[in-house]
Amino acid sequence: MTRPPARLPDSPRISDLVTLGVLTTTVPAALIDAVLVATQRQSQRHRQLPAPLVVYYVMALALYAQASYGEVLRCLLEGVRWLRLGGLDALGATKSAITRARIRLGVTPVRELFQRVAHPIADPGTPGAWYRGRRLVSVDGTTIDLPDTPELEAQFGRPAASRGASSFPKLRLVGLIETGTHAMFAVAVGRYDTSEVRLTPRVLQHLQPNMLCLADRAFVGFELWRLAAATGADLLWRVRINHKLPCRQRLSDGSYLSRLYASPKQRRHDEGGQVVRVIDYRLEGIADAEPLYRLVTTLLDPAVAPATELAALYHERWECEGTFAEFKVSLPGQRLMLRSRRADLAEQELYGFLLVHLALCGS
Structure with missing residues (x-):
């Protein structure tokens, strides 16, 4: 018997909005735009799924690890609307459209984003640091x-x-x-x-x-x-x-x-x-x-x-x-298995998880 796809609440949860806010603070839209230009992955024309939105989508795969691709997009767009980041034309994009957009993006910009934002975050008073x-x-x-x-x-x-x-x-x-x-x-x-x-x-x-x-x-x-x-x-x-x-x-x-x-x-x-x-x-x-x-x-x-x-x-x-227990169990909600079935998208998804974990560590 086929299981119904996982579905999250129709209305955005405050915790989701706060988490997306933390994520956009750690990885701001201006930085994403700069990295996309530097890696030549910026959108060349108007698209249903523009490159900056796809970057946030890759990170949202970690926030909603148990939800379907479509549900991840819907929850992301709820947060995007609240954070006024644009990209609302993506509502209704199919799974194949999402996959094509991720392939266009590739792994390089997400890896570069991680390399730019990743750094030690403890201040002088942090216990155990x-x-x-x-x-x-x-x-x-x-x-x-x-x-x-x-x-x-x-x-x-x-x-x-x-x-x-x-x-x-x-x-x-x-x-x-x-x-x-x-x-x-x-x-x-x-x-x-x-x-x-x-x-x-x-x-x-x-x-x-x-x-x-x-x-x-x-x-x-x-x-x-x-x-x-x-x-x-x-x-x-x-x-x-x-x-x-x-x-x-x-x-x-x-x-x-x-x-x-x-x-x-x-x-x-x-x-x-x-x-x-x-x-x-x-x-x-x-x-x-x-x-x-x-x-x-x-x-x-x-x-x-x-x-x-x-x-x-x-x-x-x-x-x-x-740290690895947080990354591999607590963040995805159960033992982590990347969902992407292509090698380039699996590595892209991994860096999305790394970015989200880093953002949550600093929150």
Whole structure:
């Protein structure tokens, strides 16, 4: 039996109007017009679905993730009328017309919009956003489910399963996240079979000297560490306990200085290593805690950053999991699966979700 399409209330809800207002504040119409011109995607003639309206429609797909394409358009136009943004000729546009308009728009303008508006948003008083004057950020990755189509499988890949293949294709996303606000201000998107480590250099370039970046042990390697440290940001990354980091100088708080090397050969010859401070600690009395935790950091002076503070601080990295839960469950209302069945439109839709999540983090 076919289910009836999801339908939202006929009259606009105040919450919808407020959310659309927040969205248009974060992504104002003037900025959309500028990006459309810069990417040569502005409407060349009068259309039922002009390009600026389609940009807002892509973002509205995240606000009304459980509604049909037509319902999303209707709810958007209610808000557009209230916000006096124009575009009311779009009422009654068919699903195929909406898809054609999204194809004309493409992914480039929406990606460019995200890159222009995405930035850390914590102010000096934001709880959990700072450590001794440094802005706390974390790098982590996740995967996003996609519809089961040959095009999406070819573009993004599909995980293996114990019996054959998994149910859905997936894409991989690595994000740089402000821990205190959950604002994801830089992302890298790739195939499912592309490792997080390979995608991470594209987000590390967004680190700044006033930041302290946290990362899990999966990310630590000489090249990533070198790239991240070169930005001027400080780093606090977990490493595996079998990572060879011999003590070169014991410090007053029990931590010690060592060096990271690009290869065992360079370690043997003491060539080209990077000085790091190593912090080992245990979580006594915590069920299921691992026997030993090991961190490395660029903060070499225990007077500036005591080992006990850094050990406690590292666990702020778990704010990434809360961010991905917001993005993949809370925002869409259930586990996120992008609805677009074309590869270009799936990526376009993803950036729409990222823009909406960023707007809500700052509201």
